[in-house]
Amino acid sequence: MLKDIATPNRTKEILKKYGFTFKKSLGQNFLIDTNILHRIVDHAEITEETGAIEIGPGIGALTEQLAKRAKKVLAFEIDQRLLPILADTLSPYSNAKVIHQDVLKADLKGTLEQEFENIEDLMVVANLPYYVTTPILMKLLEEQIPVRGIVVMLQKEVADRIAAKPGTKEYGSLSIAIQYYTEAETVMIVPKTVFNPQPNVDSAVIRLLRRPKPAVEVQDEAFFFQVVRASFGQRRKTILNNLVNNLPNGKQKKADIEQALSTAEIDPKRRGETLSIQEFGKLSDQLLKSFR
Numbered sequence: 001m002l003k004d005i006a007t008p009n010r011t012k013e014i015l016k017k018y019g020f021t022f023k024k025s026l027g028q029n030f031l032i033d034t035n036i037l038h039r040i041v042d043h044a045e046i047t048e049e050t051g052a053i054e055i056g057p058g059i060g061a062l063t064e065q066l067a068k069r070a071k072k073v074l075a076f077e078i079d080q081r082l083l084p085i086l087a088d089t090l091s092p093y094s095n096a097k098v099i100h101q102d103v104l105k106a107d108l109k110g111t112l113e114q115e116f117e118n119i120e121d122l123m124v125v126a127n128l129p130y131y132v133t134t135p136i137l138m139k140l141l142e143e144q145i146p147v148r149g150i151v152v153m154l155q156k157e158v159a160d161r162i163a164a165k166p167g168t169k170e171y172g173s174l175s176i177a178i179q180y181y182t183e184a185e186t187v188m189i190v191p192k193t194v195f196n197p198q199p200n201v202d203s204a205v206i207r208l209l210r211r212p213k214p215a216v217e218v219q220d221e222a223f224f225f226q227v228v229r230a231s232f233g234q235r236r237k238t239i240l241n242n243l244v245n246n247l248p249n250g251k252q253k254k255a256d257i258e259q260a261l262s263t264a265e266i267d268p269k270r271r272g273e274t275l276s277i278q279e280f281g282k283l284s285d286q287l288l289k290s291f292r
């Protein structure tokens with residue numbers, strides 16, 4: 001029987017057989033520790049009823065572990081050089097399929113509908129390419145693809161920002177953007193030694209469970225996110241100053257902003273980083289009256 005792909009020796013053998021060289025620009029840091037992979041798949045609660053979606057299969061280390069437990073795995077890989085390798089390494093797994101595509105350009109909804117026709121439970125599981133972590137997560141969430149959740153490896157520093165609570169220095173517009181759609185939790189801190197090559201930064205695995213509906217109901221979603229971004233414009237400034245400086249025509253509308261803060265019962269001297277998602281929701285609905 002073949003050894004798992006994610007062992008230092010088997011990975012070395014595969015890379016050598018195909019003369020593969022890593023492209024740093026594509027965030028290629030492959031996992032070489034089966035134990036870590038098992039734990040990632042455990043956190044995703046994959047069963048034989050689950051359809052798993054992977055972004056960036058590399059040489060198939062995680063794909064293999066997903067294929068062993070899921071009903072089907074669909075993996076998006078941008079690097080053409082990996083396709084013949086994956087055809088080889090994944091040949092024992094008839095339930096694994098690789099699509100050669102930049103996930104950021106993919107029609108995800110259409111593809112998932114087609115590929116997972118009779119599968120209800122969908123989960124994204126990936127060791128993400130770090131240079132595009134945030135755009136990938138935002139695409140998955142904003143396009144509202146019908147998944148139960150997302151379990152991904154990423155930079156620890158980004159995981160800290162995503163899962164941050166109000167009143168901490170990590171809390172910001174990324175925390176709110178992600179927690180608006182999901183319940184976020186860091187489930188593992190991962191040492192550099194489990195990758196080949198080792199990345200320059202520390203890593204973590206985060207679990208995002210999709211909320212049945214967003215964390216707060218707002219009248220205008222795009223405006224809500226505009227208010228959030230404006231509030232974090234300069235972190236050391238008060239919420240009032242940030243809104244005045246960063247909302248369109250904020251200076252002329254200072255009195256309206258003060259009024260909206262007062263109606264939403266938010267002290268204008270507070271900083272954006274202390275406001276909960278619910279408070280941002282209340283505030284954006286009040287501000288909408290004068291910014292519509």
Ligand code: SAM
Nearest residue numbers: 029030031056057058061077078102103127129
């Ligand atoms: N899953 C493998 C593992 O854990 O060993 C590889 C993970 S590696 C961190 C990231 C993978 O994503 C690489 O295979 C890279 O080629 C691929 N990738 C990078 N950008 C991508 C994109 N925009 N769309 C799809 N795949 C991408």
